[in-house]
Amino acid sequence: MHLMKEYNANILGHLPVLLKNALAQASKLDIKYILTAHGVGWRGETIAPLLEEYSRFANQNYRKKVTIMFDSMYGSTARAAIAMSEGVKSTGAMVEVVDLKACSLTAVALHMYDSACFAFGSPALNSTMMPLVESAIGYCRGLKLLAGKTGVIFGAYGWAGAPTINDMTEALKKCNANVDEVKLQWKLQVNDEVLAKSYEQGVKLGMKALEVGK
The missing domain is CATH 3.40.50.360 (Flavodoxin domain)
Known part of the structure; x- marks a missing residue:
């Protein structure tokens, strides 16, 4: 999670709207894995807190x-x-x-x-x-x-x-x-x-x- 935040801050910091759009699409899916291009893969019970953190940043809920x-x-x-x-x-x-x-x-x-x-x-x-x-x-x-x-x-x-x-x-x-x-x-x-x-x-x-x- 620490590395995910670090990547978001340094690469996607100025693009929260892209995360918001991606989350809107993801909400329609039954997600079993999240395999990022940069960082670790996510599965099972780790997915929910990951999406929560993405949502926090996308909506600028500091x-x-x-x-x-x-x-x-x-x-x-x-x-x-x-x-x-x-x-x-x-x-x-x-x-x-x-x-x-x-x-x-x-x-x-x-x-x-x-x-x-x-x-x-x-x-x-x-x-x-x-x-x-x-x-x-x-x-x-x-x-x-x-x-x-x-x-x-x-x-x-x-x-x-x-x-x-x-x-x-x-x-x-x-x-x-x-x-x-x-x-x-x-x-x-x-x-x-x-x-x-x-x-x-x-x-x-x-x-x-x-x-x-x-």
């Missing part, structure tokens, strides 16, 4: 889940990401924290595949976002995995913060995502106030995920 993706230079943005994840957990929603230095784009798509909400964190680098963050947003844009979802932006800066936030906002708008008006940004290292605000943003995302997720 889970009550938030995926927080970030890159960090000296740990400041990473600490905020962890605080945000604790805020999400406090609501009872699921949360996935993704350090982009240790995660492939394939895995990024997998984590976003069934998430109702998201967050992107990046420190400022040469007045813009970190390359891994820009790459992750661009990859999700092509697969339409952020379209219609609510997300927040956060990150540290040293001397030029506004361009970073603006660039991230514009990149996410191109994904047709709904970016929260609150952009959490701070100079240099986090302090207790920043961590508290990160936690609060996590609570907001968690509540939104519980509202729209299924």
Whole structure:
């Protein structure tokens, strides 16, 4: 099932309508086997949960889940990401924290595949976002995995913060995502106030995920 989700996210992420059409045809059949071109074969009692998962994605019924993706230079943005994840957990929603230095784009798509909400964190680098963050947003844009979802932006800066936030906002708008008006940004290292605000943003995302997720 994990591999099926990974394939769907990375190959069919932008084509849920094709899955919906296929499921409509499949509902007329007495299915004994599903033998995919990419992946394992399915039979017997494994078919029902497979079709259920296909249907979930085809109808964009996302889970009550938030995926927080970030890159960090000296740990400041990473600490905020962890605080945000604790805020999400406090609501009872699921949360996935993704350090982009240790995660492939394939895995990024997998984590976003069934998430109702998201967050992107990046420190400022040469007045813009970190390359891994820009790459992750661009990859999700092509697969339409952020379209219609609510997300927040956060990150540290040293001397030029506004361009970073603006660039991230514009990149996410191109994904047709709904970016929260609150952009959490701070100079240099986090302090207790920043961590508290990160936690609060996590609570907001968690509540939104519980509202729209299924």
